[in-house]
Amino acid sequence: MKRFVLAVAVAALAAGVAHADTIKVGVVGPFSGPFALQGKNFKAGIDAFFALNGKKVGDHDIEVVYRDVPTANPAQSKSLAQELIVREKVQYLAGFYFTPDAMAATPLLQQGNVPMVVMNAATSAIVTSSPYVVRTSFTTWQTASPIAKVAKDAGVAKAITLVSDYGPGVDAETAFKTAFEKEGGSVVESIRMPLSTNDFAPMMQRVKDSGAQALFVFLPSGPPTLAFVKAYNENGLKAAGIKFLATGDLTQESDLPALGEAGLGLTTTFHYAVSHDSPENKAFVAAAEKAIGNPAELSFPAVGAFDGMYVISKMIEATNGKQDAKNAVEAVKGLSWTSPRGPVSIDPDSRHITQNIYLREVAKDAGGKYYNKEIQTFEKQGDPGLAALKK
Amino acid sequence: MQTVLSIAVDALAYGMVLFIISIGLSVTMGLMRVINLAHGAFAMIGGYFASYAARDLGLGYGVGVLAAIVGTVIIAIPVERFLYRRIYGQPELTQVLMTIGITFCVIGIANFAFGPTLKTIPLPQMLQGSVDLGFRTIATHRLFSIVCGLVVAGALWFLIERTAFGTRLRATVDNAAMAASLGVRTQVVYAVSFAVAIGLAALGGVLGAELLPVEPYYALRYMVTFLVVVSVGGAGSIPGALIACLLLGAIDTTGRYFAPEYGEFFFYLAVIVIVTLFPRGLAGRFR
Numbered sequence: 144m145k146r147f148v149l150a151v152a153v154a155a156l157a158a159g160v161a162h163a164d165t166i167k168v169g170v171v172g173p174f175s176g177p178f179a180l181q182g183k184n185f186k187a188g189i190d191a192f193f194a195l196n197g198k199k200v201g202d203h204d205i206e207v208v209y210r211d212v213p214t215a216n217p218a219q220s221k222s223l224a225q226e227l228i229v230r231e232k233v234q235y236l237a238g239f240y241f242t243p244d245a246m247a248a249t250p251l252l253q254q255g256n257v258p259m260v261v262m263n264a265a266t267s268a269i270v271t272s273s274p275y276v277v278r279t280s281f282t283t284w285q286t287a288s289p290i291a292k293v294a295k296d297a298g299v300a301k302a303i304t305l306v307s308d309y310g311p312g313v314d315a316e317t318a319f320k321t322a323f324e325k326e327g328g329s330v331v332e333s334i335r336m337p338l339s340t341n342d343f344a345p346m347m348q349r350v351k352d353s354g355a356q357a358l359f360v361f362l363p364s365g366p367p368t369l370a371f372v373k374a375y376n377e378n379g380l381k382a383a384g385i386k387f388l389a390t391g392d393l394t395q396e397s398d399l400p401a402l403g404e405a406g407l408g409l410t411t412t413f414h415y416a417v418s419h420d421s422p423e424n425k426a427f428v429a430a431a432e433k434a435i436g437n438p439a440e441l442s443f444p445a446v447g448a449f450d451g452m453y454v455i456s457k458m459i460e461a462t463n464g465k466q467d468a469k470n471a472v473e474a475v476k477g478l479s480w481t482s483p484r485g486p487v488s489i490d491p492d493s494r495h496i497t498q499n500i501y502l503r504e505v506a507k508d509a510g511g512k513y514y515n516k517e518i519q520t521f522e523k524q525g526d527p528g529l530a531a532l533k534k
Numbered sequence: 535m536q537t538v539l540s541i542a543v544d545a546l547a548y549g550m551v552l553f554i555i556s557i558g559l560s561v562t563m564g565l566m567r568v569i570n571l572a573h574g575a576f577a578m579i580g581g582y583f584a585s586y587a588a589r590d591l592g593l594g595y596g597v598g599v600l601a602a603i604v605g606t607v608i609i610a611i612p613v614e615r616f617l618y619r620r621i622y623g624q625p626e627l628t629q630v631l632m633t634i635g636i637t638f639c640v641i642g643i644a645n646f647a648f649g650p651t652l653k654t655i656p657l658p659q660m661l662q663g664s665v666d667l668g669f670r671t672i673a674t675h676r677l678f679s680i681v682c683g684l685v686v687a688g689a690l691w692f693l694i695e696r697t698a699f700g701t702r703l704r705a706t707v708d709n710a711a712m713a714a715s716l717g718v719r720t721q722v723v724y725a726v727s728f729a730v731a732i733g734l735a736a737l738g739g740v741l742g743a744e745l746l747p748v749e750p751y752y753a754l755r756y757m758v759t760f761l762v763v764v765s766v767g768g769a770g771s772i773p774g775a776l777i778a779c780l781l782l783g784a785i786d787t788t789g790r791y792f793a794p795e796y797g798e799f800f801f802y803l804a805v806i807v808i809v810t811l812f813p814r815g816l817a818g819r820f821r
Binding site (some may be wrong): 177180208308335336338339340341344352365366369370377378379397398400437439 | 645656664671676747751758785
């Protein structure tokens with residue numbers, strides 16, 4: 144009898160879980176403050192996913208709970224993540240624009256039985272900090288390495304690197320240097336610029352004096368980008384034929400109207416361009432532009448968020464709405480699908496996204512709009528940063 | 535030698551841009567004794583006006599500059615009448631709280647009205663491109679900024695030191711009650727000087743936009759730099775501000791060329807040394 148009661152109780156419990164539930168997803172990102180544009184892109188990507196796929200997975204409804212961390216703030220990120228897990232009872236954590244914010248929340252995952260889907264933060268090490276982290280964005284290593292090959296193919300033997308003096312900048316510097324030296328080139332000088340630099344003219348003088356044939360640059364997106372590109376043009380570096388190499392952060396679509404003519408011809412490597420020519424991307428862009436309101440504001444974080452929601456929907460499907468972080472993450476290892484950015488898959492070992500990296504050039508379309516034109520594809524790029532980490 | 539000359543030119547250009555943007559703040563802080571942390575906000579409003587007129591309406595750069603100055607001053611008049619007039623002569627903390635509040639409001643409104651993206655002010659054909667100086671090239675608009683800076687410095691010095699209005703302003707600043715009893719309409723003098731300071735902020739916002747692009751956080755992002763220039767130069771002194779800008783521009787540019795990895799170390803080291811030696815700013819010495 145006792146056994147029977149227990150069995151009934153267990154069956155009732157199991158049935159309760161299998162019932163239609165509302166699955167909560169907590170998204171942490173910068174929704175106000177200087178980086179609000181990036182948070183807006185997260186939201187646009189998520190809304191676009193719902194617009195195209197609906198808010199239901201099987202019988203379960205997805206509900207997104209947003210939490211705002213305006214600038215990189217690990218303590219705030221951690222306490223909000225905790226609040227989401229404990230009070231809001233979210234089954235999934237997602238978002239995370241800045242690496243420190245993601246890193247601060249990873250220790251909560253195992254105890255909270257919650258997987259984390261990183262939609263932007265681009266430092267290689269995040270996926271190693273917890274087995275429950277999956278990333279659908281990119282890493283700086285992943286996007287910076289192919290440009291070294293581009294440089295070598297264009298006949299550049301000597302390059303100089305200029306990066307903003309902070310984590311991702313140093314990452315980009317090492318990534319480019321490693322890849323470029325592997326190709327047989329040499330980096331003559333590596334300059335780290337203070338984050339608050341407004342006037343880049345002295346750096347341009349350094350570039351000229353170094354005798355490099357190309358410069359590789361990494362800056363946080365926003366005001367410095369504009370000043371840097373202008374300084375490059377105005378100090379005669381463009382005229383002198385010194386090649387401009389960067390990752391796509393520098394030419395993100397929302398900055399292109401401001402760059403204008405000065406941006407024409409800049410070559411960058413990146414995982415996603417809004418202009419990517421595929422039916423999947425056309426559908427995504429149409430939905431995301433509607434979600435964001437102003438089409439000029441749409442850029443790469445949206446696609447990371449869109450694919451992040453796809454991965455979460457697959458996790459919900461695999462666990463049938465049960466809170467089971469281990470099996471949820473297990474289920475998406477090796478998952479492959481066609482993203483708006485092209486064919487992608489989740490690498491089973493690193494849980495990071497394997498994807499095509501594109502070489503793009505800033506061009507002007509018939510309507511006078513500036514866009515990133517994809518001109519070369521590097522297929523199935525993993526994250527070289529993890530290999531470097533293990534050394 | 536070429537490198538030295540090159541750095542000198544860059545330093546001069548950067549210093550003059552700093553001067554144009556900061557001199558308005560020097561006027562409000564030194565002559566009107568208001569710690570105006572909303573200075574950057576007014577410069578930003580100027581930038582938005584110019585960008586809207588020149589880029590969205592296609593009216594050209596000259597009209598953009600005019601629209602920026604006139605538009606910002608028009609916005610500033612009610613702000614002065616209803617908000618700033620309450621804090622003249624108040625303790626510094628009150629002034630700081632009030633003006634930082636205004637700054638946050640402006641950031642919010644700009645973000646809402648114009649969005650978070652960068653706004654540019656298209657340069658006219660004349661100011662585009664570069665000029666060959668023989669040993670290097672320099673952007674034409676940088677030369678334009680240098681000239682504008684010199685003109686502003688000269689005009690302002692003339693206004694304050696050589697005109698009847700300047701006399702009244704100085705009298706009002708030194709002793710408002712006495713000046714009023716001698717028939718100076720101090721409220722008008724304050725209103726006009728505030729308008730001039732705001733007009734200068736707007737001009738600086740437009741001319742400096744090539745280096746400091748206009749976006750909602752402009753209002754806070756560069757505030758420390760402006761305050762440093764004023765405190766090093768000595769609030770209210772035009773020659774002081776000019777010397778401070780050129781000096782700080784030179785130190786910053788040289789530091790960035792030779793040792794960028796030290797960041798702003800040299801800049802702030804210079805500030806600490808100067809402020810220690812001249813607590814009232816460089817110009818305190820000349821008084």
